[in-house]
Amino acid sequence: MRLHERPISLVFRAMSVAERLSRIRKYLGLSQKDMGRRVAVSGTTWQNYELDNAAPNAHVLGRLSDEGFDINWVLTGAGEMRKDGALETKSVAGFAELAPREIGREQLAGGNYVLIPRYALRALPREGGGAATTMEDVSLNETLAFRRDWIERELGARPADLIVVEMTGDAMLPTLVPGDLLLVDTSAPRMRGGGLYAFNLGGALAVRRLQARLDGGLTVSSDNAALYPPEDIEQAALERVKIVGRVVWRAGRL
Known part of the structure; x- marks a missing residue:
């Protein structure tokens, strides 16, 4: 693999x-x-x-x-959350600029907005201590609305290739904090230099910095290095790592 x-x-x-x-x-x-x-x-x-x-x-x-x-x-869980059929959205830069109850199917039908599926990183107990992470669908129906032209202009990405990931845990503090929303470009399933990636490591999913090593191995590092020291993965063990995609944008509370 x-x-x-x-x-x-x-x-x-x-x-x-x-x-x-x-x-x-x-x-x-x-x-x-x-x-x-x-x-x-x-x-x-x-x-x-x-x-x-x-x-x-x-x-x-x-x-x-x-x-x-x-x-x-x-x-x-059947049907929609709101009786009026309005879609749940957030007013964050790059997200839909209308109030949550004002975006409906007519705006989506016009092609101005696209719905990006949202996932969350859930911390789960790990045998022997610590926390493993798995990606779980927050809701089979949950999506966030983004302006199509913003995605294409600012990110140079295709909406169909994007997912939204909600960050949890303290491994990437202070860069990423729990609750931050990350756009992940899944069209980048291989590393292109160092960077911030969402990836599956032996069944546990996480967002970390990945850096290729000269010997063909990989270094996985967290910004909160005092609590989460870098982990070196030898070339022979790279089958443990499956790239979900590259993190291309974040939003969070001030």
Whole structure:
């Protein structure tokens, strides 16, 4: 197996009710305490909903329906989150410039916007300590809307080759922080010099700096080197590394 082979080990799963409730809260931009107030429960009760320790009652579901959310989607995941059919988007440079509820199918049909699938890097326990990382689909339906002309002009990329990855963990601090959104160009499944790549290393997915060595091996390094020292991979072991793509853009909170 060669270094440039594409990964095929992405794990797809549907969101749980708890995760869908968390997504609603984040869509509204509220804390758990404020979200509880919004539906007339305590912040602790709402937190238990998101932890899957409790289920919302009919009164809470009615409040969510009054807010415009599709209760069938909340309970089953079928259909769309919003009853009005609006797509969830974010107002970040390069993202759709309209408010979240204003982008609908007519703008997409006009070709001004493209939907890029979004994934998250999830930290999972590793035997012997530390944390492994796997890429899981946040939602089979979750995408972010970008302007097509911005992608082509600023990134020189094809929308069909891009995915959005949500960063977690502290390995790339201070360059990348948890919650940062990264655009990854999957048309670059092989290294072109050093750079920041999303890759699968022996079943664990991560975003790190990769640098080819003169002896044919590879150095994997983190910007938070005090906690995550560089790892050298010998040429004979390169089959462990499968490049997902090169990170070409990031966005995050100030």
